[in-house]
Amino acid sequence: MKFLTVRSLVVLWVLVAVAARAAAPQLVAPDRTKQLVLDPRVIQSVTHAKLTLGTIEKDPHNPLFRADQPWENALNNLYPNVLWDADAQRFKLWYKCVLTDKNVIAQMADPVTIHEQGWFLLYATSRDGIAWEKPAVGQFGFGGSRANNAVARDTPNVGVFRDPHDPDATRRFKMVYDVGLGKPRTRTSPDGVTWSEPQEPRGFAGYHGDTHNNAFWDERSGKYVWFTKAFLGERLVARFESTDFVNWKTSGVVLRSTVAEGRTHQTYCLPVFPYANGYLGFVMMYHVGTDRAVDCELAWSPDTVTWTRVAPGTAFIPRGPKGSYDSACIYAPSGPAIAQDGKLLIFYGGDFFPHQGWKRHCLPALARVRVDGFAGYEPSTPGGEATLITQPLLVTGPLQVSADVRGSLNVSVLEEPGFTGTLVGGDVTDGEIKWPGRDTATLRGKMVRLKFTLRDAKLYAFRGLEMVPAPVASTGVRQFTEPLDLSLSFPGATNGVVLRHTTDGSEPTASSPVVRGPLRLAQTTRVRARAFLPGVTGGGPEFDAVFTRREPRHATWPTPVTQTFTFDQPGTEWRGADKLEQRATGGVAGGYLTVSRGGGLRPFAYLPHNATNGLAGDWPVKFGGSGAHLSFHTRATEAGGGFQVELFARDLAPWTYARLPRFTTAWQRVTVPVRWDWNDAEAEAAGWVRGLAAFSWRDTITHLGRVVVAAGASGGASFDLDEFSVTAFAD
Secondary structure, X not given: OOOOOHHHHHHHHHHHHHHHHOOOOEEOXXXXXXXXXXXXXXXXXXXXXXXXXXXXXXXXXXXXXXXXOOOXXXXXXXXXXXXXXXXXOEXXXXXXXXXXXXXXXXXXXXXXXXOOEEEEEEEEEEOOOOOEXXXXXXXXXXXXXXXXXXXXXXXXXXXXXXXXXXXXXXXOEEEEEEOOOOOEEEEEEOOOOOOOOOEOOEOOOOOEOOOOOEEEEEOOOOEEEEEEEEEOOOEEEEXXXXXXOOXXXXXXXXXXXXXXXXXXXXXXXXXXXXXXOXXXXXXXXXXXXXXXXXXXXXXXXXXXXXXXXXXXXXXXXXXXXXXXXXXXXXXXXXXXOEEEOOEEEEEEEEEOOOOOOOOOOOEEEEXXXXXXXXXXXXXXXXXXXXXXXXXXXXEEEEEEEEEEEEEEEEEEEOOOOOOEEEEEEEEEEEEEOOOOOOOHHHHOOEEEOEXXXXXXXXXXXXXXXXXXXXXXXXXXXXXXXXXXXEOEEXXXXXXXXXXEEEOOOOOOOOOOOEOOOOEEEOOOEEEXXXXXXXXXXXXXXXXXXXXXXXXXXXXXXOOOOEEEEOXXXXXXXXXXXXXXXXXXXXXXXXXXXXXXXXXXXXOEEEEOOOOOOOOOEOHHHHXXXXXXXXXXXXEOOOOOOOEEEEEEEOOOEEEEEOOOXXXXXXXXXXXXXXXXXXXXHHHHHOOEEEOOOOOOHHXXXXXXXXXXXXXXXXXXXXXXXXXXXXXXXXX
């Protein structure tokens, strides 16, 4: 018999005492009345303030457990899925295990490999989040025994979530994973331990998967949402949605690296969870072009579709010092937010080895951050004063704030002079603001703007006000040459909502004209509009945009900047797929190019982004003016096929223009329009199509790299190209 030492008893007593004092964990539910200040919809203006990430505290017990079982061959990336089960009073963890050594794979009952590896989904539980048990669930054989904690097998890249929405209790838990690119799978379970046979969901493409798949039922949209990877020569984040967990619709790429990061730093995965009045995500940035490390950054979204990295290039959960358990890679968890004793618990995976190869361990660890403390505003300079003014918000209850206050935090209601409250010293979560001599009940049902003044304080969130959406326009176009019919609508519940607008630049009020149909814009006009809700004093946030009437003609520019490729001299830098030939005669005025390709694939000619005398650069700076015309001559041996022009941001992703005449057998001149000041909607209205992984139009045009002329789907096996030029114009 083994006996505990005195030291062990003391340690045990301390742990028990700490556990006894700790409050019970709880899942943090979404809250439409809580507004994070990192949400750009909330803040109207900022003066002398900066948004900084919250402070992460790592638990001294990290790593929480080791890979100490014979089947735990490689806890590769870990991909932790964590849930607090209030009924069982347990933390539950589902984590990834790769069986990579052949002698270990051979110990699996009926060995099956995917990517030549064996796969277990392992399960652990804990009462306090520190000491973990690996229960012998007895489901899958290994080494002649079922005494292990594997709850599923042959399941790479798993996300697990509890689904309170499904009326069928046997499907309470759900699993999403993939067995390779384009091969997603799902399973269901009554308890997260015993799982159904795999099902094949529909709607995914051959480039989706191979990452930490994660999904959840989104109460706000009334749909399941699933996040996975889109691999299109680089790692991108893709989103899907479904109402039945079987048929899925893609939203395309919803997050990617910046143009400057290119393929050097890639978005590896994005575990997502609802929080406050929006959604947060832990985006794992894979530094594949440098040290192959992985950093965990923070991302935010209003709707799970449009994502913004809160502090690009800065880790939210920082890696540890060199040689420590989490010095190389951080993999954040999938699952809802969990709070305990004023802290959010983030169970992540930490690795001291770079993201490469199968045989590596990523061990579970715990980080904490104060509730609501993902990011907050504070004065830009120490000892300085910062001011934040919110958008108009609907008061629904007492104002509460989450802030760290060393000096003071003052808040006033701009629409109600004399409504001023102050916090002095202390860190508060949902701390109620007191208004001396004023009754906060008089604010309920009013739209108000708050002014926060910070002195040696950091504001993370406030509560007791709801966001009313601004009106939205029927188009993103802001420039037009012909009269434009503009429709305005309210994106929320419309019962009794009245939209009022002005077209003279004045602020919309309760007496401004009601929007009753499309507005006909025939000249440059500033349109402002607000929603007015029944029984509510004041209007919501504004729609405010200038629509510019632009003459269709361009003024004559005496000395336009032009760059031309005649192909008359040998040694062109243009390239082609599969074959490019430069011919000395027979072109429009001398030499020309012939590009051809076999196998039914479309041929294309391109000028590389790194060509010595190429077109790469910031085109508005390079060429000046207002835009440019891309002109060239083409012909083909067979008439009738289509062709297109593609402009890439560097060599990363293109915009495509295909509103071109069909190929002819004689030389024909083609001109394609480009404007520097187009937004995405305006570029699309002009005929350009944004690629699946493309950057914005303006990011592309200011980081122009590769230029392509390509045959379309029916463009034939070869075509000729001559006299390619870019000529700037000015309005």
